Amino acid sequence: QKEVEQDPGPLSVPEGAIVSLNCTYSNSAFQYFMWYRQYSRKGPELLMYTYSSGNKEDGRFTAQVDKSSKYISLFIRDSQPSDSATYLCAMSAGQGAQKLVFGQGTRLTINP
Amino acid sequence: EAGVAQSPRYKIIEKRQSVAFWCNPISGHATLYWYQQILGQGPKLLIQFQNNGVVDDSQLPKDRFSAERLKGVDSTLKIQPAKLEDSAVYLCASSSRGLSSNEQFFGPGTRLTVL
Numbered sequence: 661q662k663e664v665e666q667d668p669g670p671l672s673v674p675e676g677a678i679v680s681l682n683c684t685y686s687n688s689a690f691q692y693f694m695w696y697r698q699y700s701r702k703g704p705e706l707l708m709y710t711y712s713s714g715n716k717e718d719g720r721f722t723a724q725v726d727k728s729s730k731y732i733s734l735f736i737r738d739s740q741p742s743d744s745a746t747y748l749c750a751m752s753a754g755q756g757a758q759k760l761v762f763g764q765g766t767r768l769t770i771n772p
Numbered sequence: 773e774a775g776v777a778q779s780p781r782y783k784i785i786e787k788r789q790s791v792a793f794w795c796n797p798i799s800g801h802a803t804l805y806w807y808q809q810i811l812g813q814g815p816k817l818l819i820q821f822q823n824n825g826v827v828d829d830s831q832l833p834k835d836r837f838s839a840e841r842l843k844g845v846d847s848t849l850k851i852q853p854a855k856l857e858d859s860a861v862y863l864c865a866s867s868s869r870g871l872s873s874n875e876q877f878f879g880p881g882t883r884l885t886v887l
Contacts, residue, residue: 666814668812694875701880702880702881703776703865703878703879703880703881704815704863705878706875706876748815750814759817759820762814762816764813765814
């Protein structure tokens with residue numbers, strides 16, 4: 661069993677839709693949860709960062725962490741064609757310069 | 773602020789050949805990471821440096837892969853000899869040593885094709 665599971669998609673939705681992306685994990689030591697966005701032929705870039713359980717909102721993006729269920733989510737409201745990318749969840753057990761364990765990535769396409 | 777630089781961007785080699793990748797992290801970043809990203813998968817950590825010392829190389833196939841970070845700045849990753857299954861994007865990332873920061877900044881990657 662992989663430490664982090666993520667549905668690879670692909671996921672295709674119309675512009676303006678609400679998108680929900682999810683990951684599950686097995687390692688209860690994970691405390692820090694991140695979402696990275698990766699455009700084609702580019703390196704990943706940090707989108708959202710959350711510590712422990714709870715919600716965090718940044719503009720059109722909301723990250724949720726439910727440690728009791730070992731489940732994290734990323735919601736995108738009012739999705740735009742420019743949101744089309746691969747979304748990677750990542751987690752670590754410690755703060756600072758720590759090893760990240762990534763999910764497989766979900767490929768998302770927003771259709772105009 | 774300049775980002776993480778990597779070269780070359782693309783490399784095609786035949787199996788059993790050798791190849792080397794170069795990475796220049798963001799200025800002042802003490803921690804440097806090399807990841808392997810196989811098509812359709814998430815990045816997998818190969819090696820992590822703190823300054824010029826190795827912190828974690830548990831997933832580095834040491835029989836064929838080697839990495840160094842001389843002087844705690846630039847880093848090179850080498851594969852010798854390459855196998856077909858080494859075809860992947862090799863990503864370099866760096867991060868500051870700040871206790872509040874888990875953010876890793878990634879370079880564009882080197883896409884390796886082994887024929």
